[in-house]
Amino acid sequence: MLIHNISQLLTLNGGPQRGKDLGRLGIIEQGAVLMRGDTIVAVGPQDELITKYPDEQRMDANGKVMLPGFVDPHTHLVWAGDRAVEFEMRLEGRTYLEILAAGGGIISTVKATRQCEYDDLYAQTRARARTMLRYGTTTAEAKTGYGLELKSELDQLKILLDLDDEGPLEIIPTFLPAHAIAPEYQTDPDGYTRLICEKMLPAAYEWWLKHETGRPLPFVDVFCETGAFSLEQSRCILTRARDLGFPLKIHADEFDNLGGAQLAAELGAASADHLVKTSSEDIAALAASDTVAVALPCTPFGLAETHYTPAKEILDAGGLLALATDCNPGTAWCENMQFVIALACRVLKLTPAQAIAAATINSAAAIQRDDRIGSIEPGKQADMILLTVNDYRHLGYRFGENLVNMVIKKGRMIPIV
Amino acid sequence: MLIHNISQLLTLNGGPQRGKDLGRLGIIEQGAVLMRGDTIVAVGPQDELITKYPDEQRMDANGKVMLPGFVDPHTHLVWAGDRAVEFEMRLEGRTYLEILAAGGGIISTVKATRQCEYDDLYAQTRARARTMLRYGTTTAEAKTGYGLELKSELDQLKILLDLDDEGPLEIIPTFLPAHAIAPEYQTDPDGYTRLICEKMLPAAYEWWLKHETGRPLPFVDVFCETGAFSLEQSRCILTRARDLGFPLKIHADEFDNLGGAQLAAELGAASADHLVKTSSEDIAALAASDTVAVALPCTPFGLAETHYTPAKEILDAGGLLALATDCNPGTAWCENMQFVIALACRVLKLTPAQAIAAATINSAAAIQRDDRIGSIEPGKQADMILLTVNDYRHLGYRFGENLVNMVIKKGRMIPIV
Numbered sequence: 001m002l003i004h005n006i007s008q009l010l011t012l013n014g015g016p017q018r019g020k021d022l023g024r025l026g027i028i029e030q031g032a033v034l035m036r037g038d039t040i041v042a043v044g045p046q047d048e049l050i051t052k053y054p055d056e057q058r059m060d061a062n063g064k065v066m067l068p069g070f071v072d073p074h075t076h077l078v079w080a081g082d083r084a085v086e087f088e089m090r091l092e093g094r095t096y097l098e099i100l101a102a103g104g105g106i107i108s109t110v111k112a113t114r115q116c117e118y119d120d121l122y123a124q125t126r127a128r129a130r131t132m133l134r135y136g137t138t139t140a141e142a143k144t145g146y147g148l149e150l151k152s153e154l155d156q157l158k159i160l161l162d163l164d165d166e167g168p169l170e171i172i173p174t175f176l177p178a179h180a181i182a183p184e185y186q187t188d189p190d191g192y193t194r195l196i197c198e199k200m201l202p203a204a205y206e207w208w209l210k211h212e213t214g215r216p217l218p219f220v221d222v223f224c225e226t227g228a229f230s231l232e233q234s235r236c237i238l239t240r241a242r243d244l245g246f247p248l249k250i251h252a253d254e255f256d257n258l259g260g261a262q263l264a265a266e267l268g269a270a271s272a273d274h275l276v277k278t279s280s281e282d283i284a285a286l287a288a289s290d291t292v293a294v295a296l297p298c299t300p301f302g303l304a305e306t307h308y309t310p311a312k313e314i315l316d317a318g319g320l321l322a323l324a325t326d327c328n329p330g331t332a333w334c335e336n337m338q339f340v341i342a343l344a345c346r347v348l349k350l351t352p353a354q355a356i357a358a359a360t361i362n363s364a365a366a367i368q369r370d371d372r373i374g375s376i377e378p379g380k381q382a383d384m385i386l387l388t389v390n391d392y393r394h395l396g397y398r399f400g401e402n403l404v405n406m407v408i409k410k411g412r413m414i415p416i417v
Numbered sequence: 418m419l420i421h422n423i424s425q426l427l428t429l430n431g432g433p434q435r436g437k438d439l440g441r442l443g444i445i446e447q448g449a450v451l452m453r454g455d456t457i458v459a460v461g462p463q464d465e466l467i468t469k470y471p472d473e474q475r476m477d478a479n480g481k482v483m484l485p486g487f488v489d490p491h492t493h494l495v496w497a498g499d500r501a502v503e504f505e506m507r508l509e510g511r512t513y514l515e516i517l518a519a520g521g522g523i524i525s526t527v528k529a530t531r532q533c534e535y536d537d538l539y540a541q542t543r544a545r546a547r548t549m550l551r552y553g554t555t556t557a558e559a560k561t562g563y564g565l566e567l568k569s570e571l572d573q574l575k576i577l578l579d580l581d582d583e584g585p586l587e588i589i590p591t592f593l594p595a596h597a598i599a600p601e602y603q604t605d606p607d608g609y610t611r612l613i614c615e616k617m618l619p620a621a622y623e624w625w626l627k628h629e630t631g632r633p634l635p636f637v638d639v640f641c642e643t644g645a646f647s648l649e650q651s652r653c654i655l656t657r658a659r660d661l662g663f664p665l666k667i668h669a670d671e672f673d674n675l676g677g678a679q680l681a682a683e684l685g686a687a688s689a690d691h692l693v694k695t696s697s698e699d700i701a702a703l704a705a706s707d708t709v710a711v712a713l714p715c716t717p718f719g720l721a722e723t724h725y726t727p728a729k730e731i732l733d734a735g736g737l738l739a740l741a742t743d744c745n746p747g748t749a750w751c752e753n754m755q756f757v758i759a760l761a762c763r764v765l766k767l768t769p770a771q772a773i774a775a776a777t778i779n780s781a782a783a784i785q786r787d788d789r790i791g792s793i794e795p796g797k798q799a800d801m802i803l804l805t806v807n808d809y810r811h812l813g814y815r816f817g818e819n820l821v822n823m824v825i826k827k828g829r830m831i832p833i834v
Contacts, residue, residue, distance in 0.1 A: 082811070082814070083814075084769075084808050084810035084811050084814040085808075085810060087762075087769070087810060087813065088768055088769055088810050088813075088814075091762055091766065091767070091768045091769070091813075092768060131818050135817070298816075298817075301763065301816075302763075302816070304762075304763035304764070304766075306723070333814060333816075334815070334816050334818070335817060335818055336818060338817075339816065339817040345504075345508055345721075346718065346719075346721035347721070349508065349721075350508070351508045351509060352501075352504070352505055352508075353505075391499070391501050391502075393502060393504060393505050396504065396505075396508075397500075397501040397505075397750060398750040398751065399715075399718075399750075399756065400552070400715075400742075400751035400752060400755075401552070401751070401752055401753060
């Protein structure tokens with residue numbers, strides 16, 4: 001299948017884009033892409049490709065923009081219920097304690113998720129996965145973390161693998177029992193940390209070996225934050241995970257700076273995520289490493305806060321910057337990477353080109369899949385989206401409407417509008 | 418047709434909601450609506466309605482939320498082209514003058530719109546009208562104002578009437594030759610003001626009488642702002658319009674406070690819109706009048722500014738508050754009232770209930786149509802939307818996804834998802 005008449009073909013070729021290099025879209029005007037099965041075979045100007053492959057079946061892109069499918073490298077996709085009432089209470093000025101007393105907060109989602117039957121939890125998670133796909137995301141990282149006990153955490157991992165098997169959205173799983181202190185250990189966070197290190201991580205490793213289907217090990221992540229896991233507890237968990245062979249991620253500096261960003265760089269984590277209260281030293285440490293800084297602008301937006309990831313400083317320091325939704329029921333129920341791009345242009349001061357690179361090739365790097373997805377290059381998986389517009393800058397410029405016309409996942413075409 | 422099994426039927430009954438009264442949703446749980454033709458006949462608990470109307474054809478709402486279709490009372494729907502390149506230049510730090518030199522700014526849209534053939538301009542405008550409908554707007558005010566010369570302004574008025582005739586989106590037109598100083602009068606704003614008062618307004622009045630199809634006169638609006646029309650010029654135009662019988666609107670206090678809000682109250686304008694740099698005296702004057710304060714949060718958001726309409730102060734003073742998209746190519750290309758609600762919860766600190774009332778019954782008041790639309794009450798036009806969720810608070814709580822499942826316009830059902 002040869003897709004031609006692409007006004008702007010954004011290849012994002014050449015690998016992850018560091019520092020001020022961010023924003024190289026690798027545009028081919030009047031471009032074409034040849035794919036066979038689930039793989040991209042050739043990319044170039046359409047005149048060239050039509051001459052070289054005259055007998056291929058063709059699809060006319062009608063002069064629209066094509067780019068790699070969005071890669072969303074930080075989501076909490078699997079949960080039950082919602083926290084809409086809590087959102088309203090917060091706007092009415094109720095305090096955090098009042099919300100907790102009314103049954104709100106993360107533990108309310110943990111309870112709902114633990115109680116939810118597998119099929120129901122699968123259906124609720126699948127609906128969000130379908131929404132992501134409809135808005136142009138072709139691969140999403142997705143975390144467990146609303147179980148906080150072994151069985152429930154492993155059930156959530158299973159849902160993520162089953163959803164990935166079903167497709168079309170590809171899911172890269174992350175094991176996150178360290179999302180919050182489990183309700184049973186509220187007064188003994190060290191006890192819960194020990195449980196994770198001594199029981200849950202080894203059990204997850206065994207479980208993975210038993211259930212696994214040729215996939216690499218999932219990521220292990222920690223919420224390093226006041227009220228969640230201290231720097232020492234985070235180090236404990238991540239070190240144990242690393243020793244077992246898991247690749248690492250970390251939630252750092254969302255509300256307080258505990259040193260999580262430097263820990264991520266030190267341990268060679270794939271990414272450090274949130275990064276709002278991040279210092280110049282942290283930024284320098286990240287920039288000197290291969291750890292990707294993942295900005296989650298929907299979270300401060302969702303909470304109506306005004307401090308965001310210092311994206312420009314990260315780029316000035318030579319860091320690798322990616323974007324994600326942080327899709328979750330407490331602070332940011334948003335599946336839509338187009339909105340993340342529009343928001344990032346405004347609150348992180350990225351150009352549309354920078355935001356697009358941060359949402360494709362760099363976010364693929366944040367989940368260590370940039371060898372296979374995140375760009376339109378020969379040999380890569382055929383994950384592409386076609387927009388309804390003929391200039392890529394409409395991503396960012398416009399907000400509120402879905403600009404994706406067609407999603408192509410592993411070579412399969414899924415019309416949207 | 419009897420629509421039943423509505424988990425929350427938001428009637429918004431009882432008329433426009435002033436001051437702290439804003440947010441009365443008039444919820445009927447397990448509700449039902451009976452409509453015949455384009456009119457709502459009965460509203461109430463489903464048990465009651467099913468007993469009373471046992472033989473009506475039924476539609477099951479599957480336990481979802483129903484509310485009045487959104488009324489968007491401030492849009493610049495009719496324009497040609499886009500300003501995506503200008504958006505990128507602004508993010509790259511180029512100055513306003515550099516953008517003007519590169520062909521940007523409002524005058525670039527005026528040029529593109531003047532040059533655009535009727536059919537093409539109709540098609541571009543129609544696409545946005547369709548998007549509005551898809552996101553739940555059933556009635557939108559729409560302004561001319563990218564012509565700034567009589568023929569082009571009247572052509573735009575004609576497009577709005579033709580689009581309204583085509584439907585399903587209902588369009589309430591506004592005549593806005595006073596959107597900017599016409600390029601031919603850059604050095605003579607008083608001259609352009611005289612042209613509007615002496616030629617364009619009387620000509621529009623004559624044109625309307627000739628073309629009109631039983632509709633009330635359109636609104637006349639002025640952009641009262643530094644660089645556009647001074648307070649005296651605005652008074653001149655609005656007074657002349659009022660003397661001809663046109664109902665009035667005004668763009669006031671977007672960037673500077675020239676006194677436009679008090680002028681609106683003094684002249685009995687239907688609404689004063691933007692209201693960012695608005696003083697306590699202005700707010701008191703509005704609150705003492707029937708002029709609706711229309712907040713346009715997408716505009717500061719679109720421009721990445723941090724000052725928004727002082728909505729809480731307007732409510733504290735007893736004012737009438739409404740919400741609109743301000744959909745336009747320069748500062749806020751957004752057709753989606755659901756996003757306006759989500760943004761208003763965060764930046765104007767409204768609750769979901771307040772934002773919904775401001776986007777339905779109060780926005781109907783801002784276009785003087787609250788006798789006919791904006792609520793679900795017997796006798797009103799059957800303009801309703803059905804959500805994909807079973808709690809209205811998901812509007813506001815969630816952002817980035819279309820939560821509208823079906824739009825009913827004048828009794829006609831239009832499935833969306």
